[in-house]
Amino acid sequence: MFDYKQPLKEIEIIKTLEQLEDFFQKYLGKQGTLTLAFKEMAALSPEEKKEAGKVLSEAKAILTESYDIKVQELSIGQINEALQKDLVDSSLEKSSYTIGHRSLLAEVRREAEDVCKSMGFIIEYGTDAVTKFENFESVNIPLTHPATEMQDTIYLKETDPRGEPLILRTQTSAMQNFMIKKYGVPLKAVVPGKVYRYENMDATHDTMFYQLEGIVVDKGITIAHAKHMIEKLLSAILKKDVETRMRPAYFPFVEPGFEIDARYEITDPKTGEKTMSKWMEVLWAGMIHPKVLETAGVDPKEYSGFAFGMWLSRLAAVRYGIKDIRYFTNGDLRFAKSF
Ligand code: DAH
Secondary structure (H helix, E strand, O other), X not given: OOOOHHHHHHHHOOOOHHHHHHHHHHHOOOOOHHHHHHXXXXXXXXXXXXXHHHHHHXXXXXXXXXXXXXXXXXXXXXXXXXXXXXXXOOOOOOOOOOOOOOOHHHHHHHHHHHHHHHOOXXXXXXXXXXXXXXXXXXXXXXXXXXXXXXXXXXXXXXXXXXXXXXXEOXXXXXXXXXXXXXXXXXXXXXXXXXXXXXXXXXXOEXXXXXXXXXXXXXXXXXXXXXXXHXXXXXXXXXXXXXXXXXEEEOOOOEEEEEEEEEEEEEEOOOOOOEEEEEEEEEEEEEEEOHHHHHHOOOOXXXXXXXXXXXXXXXXXXXXXXXXXXXXXXXXXXXXHHOO
């Protein structure tokens, strides 16, 4: 005969409405054992029916009541739980972590990109790993040239899909050939990105730093265009009137080439006194060498152009008056939080 003690034990430990539904189906549902027990009564004698009817009705009353109570209990529990999750305790103390902000380098890079975009430049990032052809030969630096030594190169074990050994680009100029081939001429494009060199680190040199390469190719481009555009770019990025000076310089991929220095000043925030004032080299530029254009499939008799490379880490140092470019990447939170 049906005994309700076992189901009563079961219902006691039920924790969820899903389990409770299973319980209901097991005993009280259409195929439930209690429901079936009622059906089986048809085969009993009138005497037995009377007896069984009493036991089963009592069991049904007890289990149905326990079931109803449990439904209440669990539903209320669920509602409370949901309310609890939604609760905002305004008396709690502010959480101890703070939301960070972009690093100064990222800030300067993004702003430089915006300035360049507004001046009609295409932005490309290229790749950090490049072939020796891209990094050196395509910009007129033969592999035997001392410049390949000067920018002590970091070599990778990996090769490109054609099996060419890869290096970490030592200069964003490595993307010039790629850009000309990809977009054709006339072209106005910039490549902001990281470059890597095996350097002796000091306040103005790091093994990884950010450059922004610019390249302009069209018919009739002269050094006057270069000078004008570079001055416009620099003052927009530095957001202050900085004094600049141009010096002649040699780079194998430009002719003539020049370097641009910016006045680098540090002021004591307390006294307002200038504690440092010197020239810092922040940009290199020049008229693109005919060989570079030829290597990229452009006729130098028809087209000319200029290229420039900005040293973004140094520009950020000039803009924010920071003494040592290693602060940008050394992860010191005292530095990061002071901006
Ligand atoms: N790629 C050179 C370097 O990293 C910088 C440079 C010089 C870039 C002259 C240029 C340029 O585009 O015209 O040392």
